[in-house]
Amino acid sequence: MAWDLGAGLDGRVVVVTGASGGIGSATTAAFAAAGARVVAVDLDTDRIGAALAREQVEPALSIAADLSRIDSHADLLEQVSALGPVYALVHCAAVLRRRADVRDITEEDWDVQLDTNLKASFFLCRSVAESMRAAGTQGRIVTFSSQGWWTGGFGGSVVYAASKGGIVSMSRGLARTYGPFGITVNTIAPGQAKTHMLLDGIQPEVLDRMTAETPLGRIGEPSEVAGVAVFLASQHASFVSGATLNVSGGFLMY
Numbered sequence: 001m002a003w004d005l006g007a008g009l010d011g012r013v014v015v016v017t018g019a020s021g022g023i024g025s026a027t028t029a030a031f032a033a034a035g036a037r038v039v040a041v042d043l044d045t046d047r048i049g050a051a052l053a054r055e056q057v058e059p060a061l062s063i064a065a066d067l068s069r070i071d072s073h074a075d076l077l078e079q080v081s082a083l084g085p086v087y088a089l090v091h092c093a094a095v096l097r098r099r100a101d102v103r104d105i106t107e108e109d110w111d112v113q114l115d116t117n118l119k120a121s122f123f124l125c126r127s128v129a130e131s132m133r134a135a136g137t138q139g140r141i142v143t144f145s146s147q148g149w150w151t152g153g154f155g156g157s158v159v160y161a162a163s164k165g166g167i168v169s170m171s172r173g174l175a176r177t178y179g180p181f182g183i184t185v186n187t188i189a190p191g192q193a194k195t196h197m198l199l200d201g202i203q204p205e206v207l208d209r210m211t212a213e214t215p216l217g218r219i220g221e222p223s224e225v226a227g228v229a230v231f232l233a234s235q236h237a238s239f240v241s242g243a244t245l246n247v248s249g250g251f252l253m254y
């Protein structure tokens with residue numbers, strides 16, 4: 001084959017959710033730098049604008065959507081279709097509610113995290129995959145798990161960890177389902193990346209212990225996760241599907 005060391009993403013439509021978050025904004029910047037036309041999705045367009053200004057990047061389109069409302073997905077994809085067929089979905093949006101004492105977890109805590117992190121992910125990924133299938137696009141879907149899928153979580157995050165375990169199983173199932181159409185589905189499992197989600201409410205000693213157990217000896221930068229998403233959507237990952245990529249500085253090894 002003729003090698004081209006570019007990502008093969010020039011002009012492609014890439015949807016990034018959670019785009020005002022730490023990893024989502026870094027991911028938007030990384031795809032834009034690779035030449036993609038990025039659609040940035042999060043709860044609020046003002047917050048998307050502020051986060052992407054910090055990254056010094058302009059998305060092709062910003063859309064406000066509460067993805068936990070499954071009935072918002074059709075309208076979202078309708079707006080995206082104005083740019084052309086979706087080539088990749090990088091689905092970063094998620095919530096973490098820490099409860100230091102497991103006895104304090106409420107049914108609402110469970111529902112919010114499972115609805116946003118897992119249920120919405122299934123319906124959004126399926127809708128995007130179906131649009132790729134209808135358009136004949138051999139596209140890419142990248143989902144987000146966490147080290148918690150493997151460890152069960154630290155710092156009061158057992159429900160979040162359960163939702164992220166579901167992401168791994170679901171993504172493998174979708175990889176099997178859509179592989180015959182040339183669509184890949186892969187998952188990124190970050191360890192610790194310097195974002196609001198990691199740092200909000202975590203006990204400093206928990207973070208220090210995790211950092212001490214990380215061979216690279218530090219917390220990751222959001223851009224170090226974003227680069228993995230670009231790889232998974234690039235032509236270099238064309239035979240990678242159903243994988244869970246551990247991006248933890250060696251905190252976990254699998």
Ligand SMILES: NC(=O)c1ccc[n+]([C@@H]2O[C@H](COP(=O)([O-])OP(=O)(O)OC[C@H]3O[C@@H](n4cnc5c(N)ncnc54)[C@H](O)[C@@H]3O)[C@@H](O)[C@H]2O)c1
Pocket residue numbers: 017018019020021022023024041042043065066067068069091092093094095116144145146147189190191192193194195196197198
């Ligand atoms: N930062 C870490 O150390 C870490 C570790 C493991 C996994 N992750 C995963 O990486 C991904 C990105 O996390 P992050 O650290 O950037 O978090 P973050 O909190 O900075 O960003 C998450 C974004 O998702 C958005 N979001 C939440 N609910 C939404 C909804 N209903 N509809 C639309 N958008 C919604 C938020 O507004 C926020 O901008 C998440 O899936 C997270 O679980 C992060």
